[in-house]
Amino acid sequence: MTDSAPPPTRWATETQNGHSQWYINRFRKLAAQGQDLVGEARLVDAMVPRHARILDAGCGTGRLSGELHARGHTVHGVDADPVLIAAAEADHPGPRYTVADLAELELQTLGTTESFDAVLLAGNVMVFLAPGTEIQVLRQMKACVNPDGFIIVGFHTNRHLSLAEFDQYVAVSGLSLEHRFATWDLKACHDDADFAVSVLRRRSEPDAASAQSGERE
Numbered sequence: 001m002t003d004s005a006p007p008p009t010r011w012a013t014e015t016q017n018g019h020s021q022w023y024i025n026r027f028r029k030l031a032a033q034g035q036d037l038v039g040e041a042r043l044v045d046a047m048v049p050r051h052a053r054i055l056d057a058g059c060g061t062g063r064l065s066g067e068l069h070a071r072g073h074t075v076h077g078v079d080a081d082p083v084l085i086a087a088a089e090a091d092h093p094g095p096r097y098t099v100a101d102l103a104e105l106e107l108q109t110l111g112t113t114e115s116f117d118a119v120l121l122a123g124n125v126m127v128f129l130a131p132g133t134e135i136q137v138l139r140q141m142k143a144c145v146n147p148d149g150f151i152i153v154g155f156h157t158n159r160h161l162s163l164a165e166f167d168q169y170v171a172v173s174g175l176s177l178e179h180r181f182a183t184w185d186l187k188a189c190h191d192d193a194d195f196a197v198s199v200l201r202r203r204s205e206p207d208a209a210s211a212q213s214g215e216r217e
Contacts, residue, residue: 010127010128010131014128045071045073048117053117054119055141055144056075056120058078059077059088063091065088116144119150138175139174142175154197155196177199178199181196182195
């Protein structure tokens with residue numbers, strides 16, 4: 001961590017003025033139409049224990065934070081855009097919300113010392129990060145999840161970030177890929193898929209005793 005401010009995210013630099021409000025209005029309209037907007041939350045809910053602690057990183061308007069809270073989990077939503085956080089607090093009360101850049105996020109930023117059972121990065125969060133911060137963000141997420149927890153990431157692979165680049169960032173950050181799907185409803189991943197949902201875990205490192213044993217074999 002440094003005292004300098006992180007670079008601005010692509011959400012801030014590559015969208016027009018008023019984009020945040022457009023995004024809020026879009027999801028409010030879809031919700032009013034009865035569209036299914038919580039498929040990501042259903043998957044996470046199926047993967048965690050009851051009353052889990054979940055970090056919704058890049059929570060946007062809070063649609064997933066609100067759904068996971070309604071399912072009985074303790075949820076903390078984080079987003080760098082204060083306009084989106086204000087909408088989340090208004091539209092989906094219950095979770096705790098914080099304005100913060102994911103590249104600098106720490107548990108103490110959230111006012112806690114207790115790590116999370118799961119970290120969710122949905123809605124193309126990885127695509128909208130500041131260029132060059134992807135590894136740092138994954139490392140910060142790893143530091144926020146408990147040793148038995150997981151990080152689940154979904155993004156379009158044809159927008160700024162390829163799957164091969166993402167996998168390199170995952171490896172460098174000390175994580176490993178456990179599962180990968182083409183959609184949040186678990187359709188199989190394939191070469192032509194333009195979306196990927198990846199379940200990541202902390203990479204297990206052999207302890208010193210195991211390493212020494214291996215050297216003697």
